[in-house]
Amino acid sequence: MAQHILIVEDDRTTRMRLAASLREQGYRVSEVEDADAMESVINVDPPELLLVDINLEGKDGLTITREQRANSRVGIILLTARDDQVDKIVGLEMGADDYVTKPYDKRELAARVKNLLMRIADIGQAPQGPPPVENFGAWCFDRIRRRLVSAARTETLTRQEFEVMAALADHPGQTLGRARLCELMGRDASRANDRMIDVVVGRLRKKLERDPTNPEWILTEHGKGYHFVDPAAV
Numbered sequence: 001m002a003q004h005i006l007i008v009e010d011d012r013t014t015r016m017r018l019a020a021s022l023r024e025q026g027y028r029v030s031e032v033e034d035a036d037a038m039e040s041v042i043n044v045d046p047p048e049l050l051l052v053d054i055n056l057e058g059k060d061g062l063t064i065t066r067e068q069r070a071n072s073r074v075g076i077i078l079l080t081a082r083d084d085q086v087d088k089i090v091g092l093e094m095g096a097d098d099y100v101t102k103p104y105d106k107r108e109l110a111a112r113v114k115n116l117l118m119r120i121a122d123i124g125q126a127p128q129g130p131p132p133v134e135n136f137g138a139w140c141f142d143r144i145r146r147r148l149v150s151a152a153r154t155e156t157l158t159r160q161e162f163e164v165m166a167a168l169a170d171h172p173g174q175t176l177g178r179a180r181l182c183e184l185m186g187r188d189a190s191r192a193n194d195r196m197i198d199v200v201v202g203r204l205r206k207k208l209e210r211d212p213t214n215p216e217w218i219l220t221e222h223g224k225g226y227h228f229v230d231p232a233a234v
Helices: 012-024 035-044 061-071 085-093 106-123 159-169 178-184 196-208
Strands: 004-008 028-032 049-053 075-080 098-101 133-136 139-142 147-149 154-156 218-221 225-228
Touching (some): 004 012, 004 035, 012 028, 012 106, 028 035, 035 061, 049 061, 049 106, 061 075, 061 085, 075 085, 075 106, 085 196, 098 106, 106 159, 159 178, 159 196, 178 196, 178 225, 196 218
Parallel strands (some): 075 098
Antiparallel strands (some): 139 147, 147 154
């Protein structure tokens, strides 16, 4: 069955054009104008991907993102007419996977949709054999369930957090720049300077570090990138 995309956009013309473009690419597309209608569709036919306008009437796209991310691992791409870096950063902090600024290029949006759906499919394919779990300090990195577990608590990871954590944990002791991290996440390395990586690292530090301002595991190499401390070297 074709992958299901749900568009949440209150501008009817924009919504119809976007839906028509995605259907041409072979996706199964649903269209709604607000959060209530979105919930009705999700309850009956959960999508793999949400395309959500930030500036919705009533419950806006940022609120939708926060609520969906608390309950679901659905892919989320935010659509915004605001060329405001703060909105983009807040959206990423709330768990959005990507954002596109209007007016968007159809080919660019198509590429972002395709790449995100591929990453969702890859993450959903569990490897054979025992779960690939890694241990460091008090933490256990459970890749199958996409979470960090300690004796004191469990921290569920968003898709972006999981991808960055996996990339860093796969290269312990190595400094990875933003462009390299983007490549390992399957993202366009040309967007490495949009602060997405910094935002996600900040969220990870809040979840796993005793003092996020003085991290022990995910360190910053100024001007170079980030590296995950090799547990074997501690």
